Amino acid sequence: MTTEYSGTGDPARSLALLWRTREPASRKGRADLSVERIIRAAIDLADAEGLGALSMRRVAERLAVGTMSLYTHVPGKGELLDLMLDTAYGETLTSEPTGDTWRDRLEDLAQQTWALYLRHPWLLQVATSRPPLGPNLIARYERELRAVDGIGLTDLEMDAVLTLVGGFVHGAVRGAVEQAQAAERTGLTEQQWWHAHAPYLEKAMDPHRFPLAARVGAAAGQEYQAAGDPVRAFEFGLARILDGIEVLIRGRRTAG
Template structure:
Protein backbone atom coordinates (compact mmCIF):
# COMPACT_ATOMS: atom_id res chain seq x y z
CA UNK A 1 0.00 0.00 0.00
CA UNK A 2 1.29 3.45 -0.88
CA UNK A 3 2.14 5.42 2.25
CA UNK A 4 4.07 8.38 0.86
CA UNK A 5 4.08 10.64 -2.19
CA UNK A 6 7.10 12.14 -3.86
CA UNK A 7 7.03 15.79 -4.86
CA UNK A 8 5.27 16.96 -1.70
CA UNK A 9 8.09 19.18 -0.45
CA UNK A 10 8.70 22.80 -1.31
CA UNK A 11 9.70 22.82 -5.02
CA UNK A 12 12.54 25.32 -4.68
CA UNK A 13 14.02 23.60 -1.64
CA UNK A 14 13.63 20.12 -3.09
CA UNK A 15 15.35 21.09 -6.33
CA UNK A 16 18.12 22.86 -4.44
CA UNK A 17 18.73 19.69 -2.45
CA UNK A 18 18.47 17.38 -5.45
CA UNK A 19 20.99 19.37 -7.45
CA UNK A 20 23.03 20.44 -4.38
CA UNK A 21 22.94 24.11 -5.35
CA UNK A 22 22.72 25.52 -1.83
CA UNK A 23 24.43 23.04 0.47
CA UNK A 24 26.43 24.73 3.17
CA UNK A 25 30.11 23.81 3.28
CA UNK A 26 31.11 21.61 6.20
CA UNK A 27 33.14 23.31 8.93
CA UNK A 28 34.62 20.07 10.25
CA UNK A 29 35.09 16.65 8.71
CA UNK A 30 32.54 15.10 11.06
CA UNK A 31 29.79 17.64 10.41
CA UNK A 32 26.51 16.60 8.90
CA UNK A 33 25.87 16.86 5.19
CA UNK A 34 22.92 16.17 2.92
CA UNK A 35 24.63 13.01 1.68
CA UNK A 36 25.12 11.63 5.21
CA UNK A 37 21.54 12.37 6.17
CA UNK A 38 20.15 10.83 3.00
CA UNK A 39 22.27 7.70 3.35
CA UNK A 40 21.11 7.26 6.95
CA UNK A 41 17.50 7.74 5.89
CA UNK A 42 17.87 5.07 3.19
CA UNK A 43 19.38 2.69 5.74
CA UNK A 44 16.42 3.26 8.07
CA UNK A 45 13.91 2.65 5.27
CA UNK A 46 15.78 -0.47 4.06
CA UNK A 47 15.97 -1.98 7.54
CA UNK A 48 12.68 -0.89 9.10
CA UNK A 49 10.36 0.12 6.26
CA UNK A 50 9.12 3.48 5.14
CA UNK A 51 6.62 3.76 7.98
CA UNK A 52 9.55 3.96 10.41
CA UNK A 53 11.15 6.86 8.57
CA UNK A 54 11.07 10.20 10.37
CA UNK A 55 13.48 13.05 10.92
CA UNK A 56 13.76 11.92 14.54
CA UNK A 57 14.61 8.33 13.58
CA UNK A 58 17.26 9.49 11.10
CA UNK A 59 18.79 11.75 13.76
CA UNK A 60 18.93 8.79 16.16
CA UNK A 61 20.76 6.71 13.58
CA UNK A 62 23.28 9.50 13.08
CA UNK A 63 23.62 10.12 16.80
CA UNK A 64 22.67 13.79 16.59
CA UNK A 65 19.81 15.99 17.68
CA UNK A 66 16.75 16.10 15.44
CA UNK A 67 16.90 19.86 14.98
CA UNK A 68 20.43 19.63 13.56
CA UNK A 69 19.03 17.88 10.48
CA UNK A 70 16.92 20.88 9.55
CA UNK A 71 20.06 22.90 8.87
CA UNK A 72 20.54 20.71 5.79
CA UNK A 73 17.10 19.24 4.99
CA UNK A 74 13.89 21.30 5.37
CA UNK A 75 11.64 18.32 6.11
CA UNK A 76 10.61 14.77 5.37
CA UNK A 77 9.04 15.60 2.00
CA UNK A 78 12.27 17.02 0.62
CA UNK A 79 14.26 14.20 2.23
CA UNK A 80 12.15 11.56 0.50
CA UNK A 81 12.74 13.18 -2.89
CA UNK A 82 16.51 13.07 -2.40
CA UNK A 83 16.34 9.47 -1.15
CA UNK A 84 14.54 8.46 -4.33
CA UNK A 85 16.95 10.28 -6.60
CA UNK A 86 19.91 8.77 -4.74
CA UNK A 87 18.80 5.15 -5.17
CA UNK A 88 17.91 5.81 -8.81
CA UNK A 89 21.63 6.44 -9.27
CA UNK A 90 22.40 2.83 -8.32
CA UNK A 91 21.16 1.24 -11.54
CA UNK A 92 23.88 0.12 -13.93
CA UNK A 93 23.83 1.78 -17.35
CA UNK A 94 26.10 -0.18 -19.68
CA UNK A 95 26.43 1.14 -23.21
CA UNK A 96 27.12 -2.17 -24.97
CA UNK A 97 24.09 -4.39 -24.35
CA UNK A 98 23.54 -7.27 -26.80
CA UNK A 99 20.19 -7.91 -28.40
CA UNK A 100 19.37 -4.51 -29.84
CA UNK A 101 16.51 -2.54 -28.35
CA UNK A 102 14.94 -5.69 -26.86
CA UNK A 103 18.13 -6.49 -25.01
CA UNK A 104 18.45 -2.91 -23.81
CA UNK A 105 14.88 -2.77 -22.48
CA UNK A 106 15.30 -6.16 -20.81
CA UNK A 107 18.47 -4.94 -19.11
CA UNK A 108 16.66 -1.83 -17.86
CA UNK A 109 13.78 -3.93 -16.55
CA UNK A 110 16.09 -6.32 -14.70
CA UNK A 111 18.07 -3.46 -13.17
CA UNK A 112 14.82 -1.90 -11.96
CA UNK A 113 13.67 -5.27 -10.57
CA UNK A 114 16.92 -5.57 -8.61
CA UNK A 115 16.58 -2.00 -7.34
CA UNK A 116 13.15 -2.75 -5.85
CA UNK A 117 14.51 -5.88 -4.16
CA UNK A 118 17.32 -3.85 -2.58
CA UNK A 119 14.94 -1.09 -1.49
CA UNK A 120 11.43 -2.57 -1.01
CA UNK A 121 10.18 0.73 0.42
CA UNK A 122 10.17 2.09 -3.13
CA UNK A 123 6.89 0.24 -3.61
CA UNK A 124 5.35 2.43 -0.92
CA UNK A 125 6.08 5.70 -2.74
CA UNK A 126 3.78 7.12 -5.39
CA UNK A 127 5.99 8.85 -7.96
CA UNK A 128 3.48 10.34 -10.40
CA UNK A 129 5.17 13.62 -9.41
CA UNK A 130 8.75 12.41 -9.60
CA UNK A 131 11.77 13.99 -7.92
CA UNK A 132 13.39 15.89 -10.79
CA UNK A 133 16.96 15.30 -9.72
CA UNK A 134 20.15 14.52 -11.65
CA UNK A 135 20.01 10.75 -11.18
CA UNK A 136 16.41 10.48 -12.32
CA UNK A 137 17.11 12.63 -15.38
CA UNK A 138 20.25 10.63 -16.22
CA UNK A 139 18.31 7.39 -15.85
CA UNK A 140 15.52 8.66 -18.09
CA UNK A 141 18.07 9.76 -20.70
CA UNK A 142 19.65 6.31 -20.64
CA UNK A 143 16.30 4.55 -20.92
CA UNK A 144 15.25 6.68 -23.88
CA UNK A 145 18.48 5.83 -25.70
CA UNK A 146 17.38 2.18 -25.55
CA UNK A 147 14.57 2.92 -28.01
CA UNK A 148 15.98 5.88 -29.89
CA UNK A 149 16.22 5.53 -33.65
CA UNK A 150 13.98 2.46 -34.02
CA UNK A 151 11.07 4.29 -35.66
CA UNK A 152 9.00 5.39 -32.68
CA UNK A 153 7.78 8.92 -32.16
CA UNK A 154 9.03 10.85 -29.13
CA UNK A 155 5.76 10.30 -27.30
CA UNK A 156 5.83 6.59 -28.13
CA UNK A 157 9.38 6.36 -26.80
CA UNK A 158 8.23 7.88 -23.52
CA UNK A 159 5.22 5.56 -23.43
CA UNK A 160 7.36 2.46 -23.96
CA UNK A 161 9.66 3.42 -21.08
CA UNK A 162 6.63 4.09 -18.88
CA UNK A 163 5.12 0.74 -19.89
CA UNK A 164 8.26 -1.20 -18.97
CA UNK A 165 8.61 0.62 -15.65
CA UNK A 166 4.98 0.02 -14.80
CA UNK A 167 5.31 -3.67 -15.61
CA UNK A 168 8.30 -4.07 -13.30
CA UNK A 169 6.52 -2.15 -10.53
CA UNK A 170 3.61 -4.57 -10.63
CA UNK A 171 5.62 -7.74 -11.15
CA UNK A 172 8.17 -7.19 -8.40
CA UNK A 173 5.57 -6.99 -5.63
CA UNK A 174 5.32 -10.78 -5.47
CA UNK A 175 9.08 -11.14 -5.11
CA UNK A 176 9.26 -8.49 -2.39
CA UNK A 177 6.35 -10.02 -0.49
CA UNK A 178 7.91 -13.49 -0.73
CA UNK A 179 11.22 -12.20 0.62
CA UNK A 180 9.49 -10.38 3.47
CA UNK A 181 7.37 -13.42 4.32
CA UNK A 182 10.46 -15.62 4.49
CA UNK A 183 12.24 -13.09 6.68
CA UNK A 184 9.34 -12.64 9.09
CA UNK A 185 8.28 -16.30 9.36
CA UNK A 186 11.66 -18.00 9.09
CA UNK A 187 10.20 -20.31 6.45
CA UNK A 188 11.18 -20.30 2.77
CA UNK A 189 8.58 -20.56 0.02
CA UNK A 190 9.76 -24.11 -0.68
CA UNK A 191 9.37 -25.09 2.98
CA UNK A 192 5.92 -23.51 3.10
CA UNK A 193 4.83 -25.40 0.00
CA UNK A 194 6.18 -28.71 1.24
CA UNK A 195 4.27 -28.24 4.50
CA UNK A 196 0.95 -27.36 2.82
CA UNK A 197 0.92 -29.31 -0.47
CA UNK A 198 0.15 -32.77 1.01
CA UNK A 199 -2.87 -31.44 2.91
CA UNK A 200 -4.14 -29.55 -0.14
CA UNK A 201 -3.95 -32.71 -2.23
CA UNK A 202 -6.14 -34.52 0.32
CA UNK A 203 -8.63 -31.69 0.76
CA UNK A 204 -9.19 -30.60 -2.84
CA UNK A 205 -11.46 -32.77 -5.00
CA UNK A 206 -9.99 -32.86 -8.56
CA UNK A 207 -13.42 -33.75 -9.96
CA UNK A 208 -14.79 -30.44 -8.69
CA UNK A 209 -11.76 -28.37 -9.72
CA UNK A 210 -10.19 -30.32 -12.60
CA UNK A 211 -8.19 -27.47 -14.14
CA UNK A 212 -7.01 -26.09 -10.81
CA UNK A 213 -5.93 -29.58 -9.74
CA UNK A 214 -4.09 -30.35 -12.96
CA UNK A 215 -2.42 -27.00 -13.60
CA UNK A 216 -1.82 -26.24 -9.93
CA UNK A 217 -0.15 -29.58 -9.39
CA UNK A 218 2.09 -29.12 -12.43
CA UNK A 219 3.05 -25.58 -11.39
CA UNK A 220 3.63 -26.55 -7.76
CA UNK A 221 5.88 -29.43 -8.77
CA UNK A 222 7.81 -27.16 -11.13
CA UNK A 223 8.20 -24.23 -8.73
CA UNK A 224 8.25 -26.15 -5.44
CA UNK A 225 6.21 -23.21 -4.20
CA UNK A 226 2.82 -21.63 -4.77
CA UNK A 227 4.42 -19.23 -7.25
CA UNK A 228 7.78 -18.26 -8.71
CA UNK A 229 7.88 -14.43 -8.96
CA UNK A 230 11.24 -14.29 -10.75
CA UNK A 231 10.12 -16.79 -13.38
CA UNK A 232 6.79 -15.00 -13.83
CA UNK A 233 8.69 -11.72 -14.25
CA UNK A 234 10.87 -13.12 -17.02
CA UNK A 235 7.91 -14.71 -18.78
CA UNK A 236 5.92 -11.49 -18.67
CA UNK A 237 8.88 -9.38 -19.70
CA UNK A 238 9.37 -11.37 -22.90
CA UNK A 239 5.65 -11.17 -23.72
CA UNK A 240 5.77 -7.41 -23.10
CA UNK A 241 8.73 -7.04 -25.45
CA UNK A 242 6.87 -9.12 -28.05
CA UNK A 243 4.06 -6.58 -27.92
CA UNK A 244 6.42 -3.63 -28.25
CA UNK A 245 8.04 -5.37 -31.20
CA UNK A 246 4.70 -5.38 -33.03
CA UNK A 247 4.55 -1.60 -32.62
CA UNK A 248 8.15 -1.16 -33.76
CA UNK A 249 7.60 -3.26 -36.87
CA UNK A 250 4.44 -1.34 -37.73
CA UNK A 251 6.30 1.97 -37.46
CA UNK A 252 9.21 0.72 -39.52
CA UNK A 253 6.74 -0.49 -42.15
CA UNK A 254 5.21 2.97 -42.26
CA UNK A 255 2.11 2.12 -40.19
Protein backbone atom coordinates in the same frame (compact mmCIF):
# COMPACT_ATOMS: atom_id res chain seq x y z
CA MET B 1 2.43 -1.77 1.96
CA THR B 2 2.58 1.67 3.54
CA THR B 3 2.47 4.39 0.90
CA GLU B 4 4.26 7.70 0.90
CA TYR B 5 4.09 10.25 -1.86
CA SER B 6 7.03 11.92 -3.55
CA GLY B 7 6.83 15.59 -4.38
CA THR B 8 5.16 16.58 -1.09
CA GLY B 9 7.97 18.85 0.07
CA ASP B 10 8.38 22.52 -0.75
CA PRO B 11 9.18 22.58 -4.50
CA ALA B 12 11.83 25.30 -4.28
CA ARG B 13 13.61 23.64 -1.38
CA SER B 14 13.38 20.14 -2.83
CA LEU B 15 14.75 21.19 -6.21
CA ALA B 16 17.50 23.27 -4.61
CA LEU B 17 18.59 20.24 -2.59
CA LEU B 18 18.23 17.79 -5.45
CA TRP B 19 20.37 19.91 -7.75
CA ARG B 20 22.60 21.07 -4.88
CA THR B 21 21.97 24.76 -5.61
CA ARG B 22 21.01 25.50 -2.03
CA GLU B 23 23.47 27.50 0.03
CA PRO B 24 25.56 25.51 2.55
CA ALA B 25 24.26 25.17 6.10
CA SER B 26 24.94 28.02 8.45
CA ARG B 27 27.81 27.88 10.90
CA LYS B 28 25.33 26.85 13.58
CA GLY B 29 25.06 23.44 11.93
CA ARG B 30 27.32 20.53 12.86
CA ALA B 31 30.49 20.46 10.83
CA ASP B 32 30.38 16.63 10.54
CA LEU B 33 26.82 16.59 9.19
CA SER B 34 25.94 16.90 5.51
CA VAL B 35 23.02 16.32 3.17
CA GLU B 36 24.77 13.24 1.80
CA ARG B 37 25.21 11.69 5.26
CA ILE B 38 21.58 12.33 6.10
CA ILE B 39 20.40 10.74 2.85
CA ARG B 40 22.60 7.69 3.37
CA ALA B 41 21.35 7.22 6.93
CA ALA B 42 17.74 7.55 5.79
CA ILE B 43 18.20 4.97 3.01
CA ASP B 44 19.93 2.55 5.39
CA LEU B 45 17.04 2.94 7.85
CA ALA B 46 14.41 2.35 5.16
CA ASP B 47 16.35 -0.67 3.81
CA ALA B 48 16.51 -2.21 7.27
CA GLU B 49 13.07 -1.41 8.66
CA GLY B 50 10.85 -0.25 5.81
CA LEU B 51 9.51 3.16 4.95
CA GLY B 52 7.13 3.14 7.90
CA ALA B 53 10.12 3.54 10.21
CA LEU B 54 11.36 6.67 8.44
CA SER B 55 11.19 9.89 10.42
CA MET B 56 13.51 12.79 11.02
CA ARG B 57 13.87 11.64 14.62
CA ARG B 58 14.89 8.10 13.67
CA VAL B 59 17.39 9.35 11.10
CA ALA B 60 18.88 11.68 13.72
CA GLU B 61 19.20 8.76 16.14
CA ARG B 62 21.02 6.76 13.49
CA LEU B 63 23.47 9.64 13.05
CA ALA B 64 23.76 10.19 16.83
CA VAL B 65 22.74 13.84 16.52
CA GLY B 66 19.83 15.93 17.70
CA THR B 67 16.78 15.99 15.45
CA MET B 68 16.97 19.76 15.06
CA SER B 69 20.45 19.37 13.56
CA LEU B 70 18.92 17.69 10.51
CA TYR B 71 16.70 20.65 9.76
CA THR B 72 19.77 22.79 9.22
CA HIS B 73 20.39 20.72 6.09
CA VAL B 74 17.01 19.21 5.09
CA PRO B 75 13.73 21.07 5.77
CA GLY B 76 11.60 18.00 6.40
CA LYS B 77 10.58 14.45 5.58
CA GLY B 78 9.02 15.35 2.22
CA GLU B 79 12.23 16.83 0.90
CA LEU B 80 14.24 13.97 2.42
CA LEU B 81 12.13 11.38 0.62
CA ASP B 82 12.75 13.09 -2.73
CA LEU B 83 16.48 13.06 -2.03
CA MET B 84 16.38 9.37 -1.13
CA LEU B 85 14.58 8.49 -4.35
CA ASP B 86 16.92 10.46 -6.57
CA THR B 87 19.95 8.96 -4.82
CA ALA B 88 18.61 5.41 -5.30
CA TYR B 89 17.92 6.09 -8.97
CA GLY B 90 21.56 7.10 -9.32
CA GLU B 91 22.61 3.52 -8.62
CA THR B 92 21.48 2.56 -12.13
CA LEU B 93 23.71 5.11 -13.87
CA THR B 94 27.04 3.32 -13.59
CA SER B 95 26.93 1.91 -17.13
CA GLU B 96 24.91 1.92 -20.33
CA PRO B 97 22.41 -0.89 -20.86
CA THR B 98 24.08 -3.79 -22.63
CA GLY B 99 23.01 -5.43 -25.88
CA ASP B 100 23.22 -4.93 -29.61
CA THR B 101 19.46 -4.59 -30.12
CA TRP B 102 16.77 -2.42 -28.58
CA ARG B 103 15.20 -5.58 -27.15
CA ASP B 104 18.42 -6.58 -25.39
CA ARG B 105 18.81 -3.06 -24.02
CA LEU B 106 15.25 -2.87 -22.71
CA GLU B 107 15.61 -6.29 -21.10
CA ASP B 108 18.82 -5.16 -19.39
CA LEU B 109 17.15 -1.98 -18.15
CA ALA B 110 14.27 -4.04 -16.73
CA GLN B 111 16.70 -6.39 -14.98
CA GLN B 112 18.57 -3.44 -13.49
CA THR B 113 15.32 -1.92 -12.21
CA TRP B 114 14.28 -5.30 -10.76
CA ALA B 115 17.59 -5.48 -8.88
CA LEU B 116 17.19 -1.90 -7.64
CA TYR B 117 13.82 -2.73 -6.09
CA LEU B 118 15.24 -5.83 -4.43
CA ARG B 119 18.05 -3.75 -2.90
CA HIS B 120 15.61 -1.08 -1.75
CA PRO B 121 12.14 -2.61 -1.27
CA TRP B 122 10.90 0.65 0.27
CA LEU B 123 10.87 2.11 -3.25
CA LEU B 124 7.66 0.10 -3.78
CA GLN B 125 6.07 2.02 -0.92
CA VAL B 126 6.46 5.39 -2.63
CA ALA B 127 3.88 6.69 -5.09
CA THR B 128 5.84 8.63 -7.71
CA SER B 129 3.16 10.06 -10.00
CA ARG B 130 4.79 13.38 -9.05
CA PRO B 131 8.43 12.28 -9.29
CA PRO B 132 11.42 14.01 -7.72
CA LEU B 133 12.82 15.96 -10.66
CA GLY B 134 16.43 15.56 -9.66
CA PRO B 135 19.59 15.05 -11.69
CA ASN B 136 19.69 11.28 -11.28
CA LEU B 137 16.08 10.80 -12.34
CA ILE B 138 16.61 12.98 -15.41
CA ALA B 139 19.88 11.20 -16.26
CA ARG B 140 18.16 7.85 -15.82
CA TYR B 141 15.36 8.90 -18.17
CA GLU B 142 17.89 10.10 -20.75
CA ARG B 143 19.75 6.80 -20.48
CA GLU B 144 16.56 4.77 -20.92
CA LEU B 145 15.50 6.82 -23.93
CA ARG B 146 18.82 6.10 -25.63
CA ALA B 147 17.91 2.39 -25.47
CA VAL B 148 14.93 2.94 -27.79
CA ASP B 149 16.09 5.94 -29.81
CA GLY B 150 16.18 5.53 -33.59
CA ILE B 151 14.20 2.27 -33.76
CA GLY B 152 11.13 3.70 -35.50
CA LEU B 153 9.07 4.97 -32.56
CA THR B 154 7.71 8.47 -32.17
CA ASP B 155 8.81 10.51 -29.16
CA LEU B 156 5.53 9.81 -27.36
CA GLU B 157 5.82 6.10 -28.15
CA MET B 158 9.35 6.05 -26.76
CA ASP B 159 8.06 7.55 -23.51
CA ALA B 160 5.11 5.12 -23.47
CA VAL B 161 7.37 2.10 -23.98
CA LEU B 162 9.51 3.08 -21.00
CA THR B 163 6.39 3.66 -18.91
CA LEU B 164 5.02 0.25 -19.94
CA VAL B 165 8.20 -1.65 -19.08
CA GLY B 166 8.79 0.28 -15.86
CA GLY B 167 5.22 -0.28 -14.70
CA PHE B 168 5.46 -4.00 -15.40
CA VAL B 169 8.69 -4.32 -13.40
CA HIS B 170 7.17 -2.34 -10.52
CA GLY B 171 4.23 -4.72 -10.33
CA ALA B 172 6.13 -7.93 -10.94
CA VAL B 173 8.85 -7.34 -8.36
CA ARG B 174 6.31 -7.05 -5.55
CA GLY B 175 5.91 -10.83 -5.56
CA ALA B 176 9.64 -11.36 -5.12
CA VAL B 177 9.85 -8.79 -2.33
CA GLU B 178 6.83 -10.26 -0.55
CA GLN B 179 8.28 -13.76 -0.79
CA ALA B 180 11.57 -12.60 0.72
CA GLN B 181 9.82 -10.72 3.50
CA ALA B 182 7.53 -13.66 4.27
CA ALA B 183 10.50 -16.02 4.57
CA GLU B 184 12.30 -13.56 6.83
CA ARG B 185 9.34 -12.94 9.12
CA THR B 186 8.02 -16.53 9.34
CA GLY B 187 11.31 -18.41 9.27
CA LEU B 188 9.98 -20.68 6.52
CA THR B 189 11.24 -20.81 2.94
CA GLU B 190 8.67 -21.00 0.13
CA GLN B 191 9.51 -24.67 -0.34
CA GLN B 192 9.02 -25.41 3.37
CA TRP B 193 5.70 -23.58 3.38
CA TRP B 194 4.54 -25.41 0.26
CA HIS B 195 5.48 -28.87 1.53
CA ALA B 196 3.62 -28.16 4.77
CA HIS B 197 0.41 -27.11 3.01
CA ALA B 198 0.30 -29.11 -0.22
CA PRO B 199 -0.71 -32.50 1.29
CA TYR B 200 -3.70 -30.96 3.08
CA LEU B 201 -4.78 -29.08 -0.04
CA GLU B 202 -4.68 -32.27 -2.09
CA LYS B 203 -7.01 -33.98 0.39
CA ALA B 204 -9.39 -31.05 0.79
CA MET B 205 -9.80 -29.90 -2.82
CA ASP B 206 -12.24 -31.85 -5.01
CA PRO B 207 -10.68 -32.22 -8.52
CA HIS B 208 -14.14 -32.83 -10.03
CA ARG B 209 -15.38 -29.49 -8.73
CA PHE B 210 -12.21 -27.61 -9.70
CA PRO B 211 -10.75 -29.61 -12.61
CA LEU B 212 -8.66 -26.83 -14.15
CA ALA B 213 -7.36 -25.58 -10.81
CA ALA B 214 -6.44 -29.13 -9.83
CA ARG B 215 -4.63 -29.87 -13.09
CA VAL B 216 -2.82 -26.59 -13.61
CA GLY B 217 -2.19 -26.02 -9.90
CA ALA B 218 -0.62 -29.46 -9.57
CA ALA B 219 1.67 -28.84 -12.53
CA ALA B 220 2.71 -25.41 -11.24
CA GLY B 221 3.20 -26.61 -7.69
CA GLN B 222 5.32 -29.53 -8.84
CA GLU B 223 7.48 -27.23 -10.96
CA TYR B 224 7.82 -24.30 -8.54
CA GLN B 225 7.71 -26.17 -5.24
CA ALA B 226 5.89 -23.05 -4.06
CA ALA B 227 2.63 -21.24 -4.67
CA GLY B 228 4.34 -19.21 -7.39
CA ASP B 229 7.66 -18.20 -8.92
CA PRO B 230 7.99 -14.40 -9.19
CA VAL B 231 11.26 -14.57 -11.12
CA ARG B 232 9.82 -16.87 -13.77
CA ALA B 233 6.65 -14.76 -13.97
CA PHE B 234 8.79 -11.65 -14.44
CA GLU B 235 10.86 -13.21 -17.22
CA PHE B 236 7.78 -14.58 -19.00
CA GLY B 237 5.85 -11.31 -18.75
CA LEU B 238 8.78 -9.17 -19.85
CA ALA B 239 9.31 -11.35 -22.91
CA ARG B 240 5.64 -10.99 -23.89
CA ILE B 241 5.78 -7.21 -23.49
CA LEU B 242 8.89 -7.03 -25.66
CA ASP B 243 7.13 -9.24 -28.23
CA GLY B 244 4.31 -6.72 -28.37
CA ILE B 245 6.68 -3.78 -28.82
CA GLU B 246 8.40 -5.70 -31.60
CA VAL B 247 5.07 -6.12 -33.41
CA LEU B 248 4.55 -2.36 -33.19
CA ILE B 249 8.00 -1.63 -34.61
CA ARG B 250 7.67 -4.16 -37.43
CA GLY B 251 4.28 -2.76 -38.33
CA ARG B 252 5.73 0.74 -38.48
CA ARG B 253 8.55 -0.43 -40.77
CA THR B 254 6.14 -2.32 -43.03
CA ALA B 255 3.88 0.69 -43.33
CA GLY B 256 6.88 2.88 -44.13
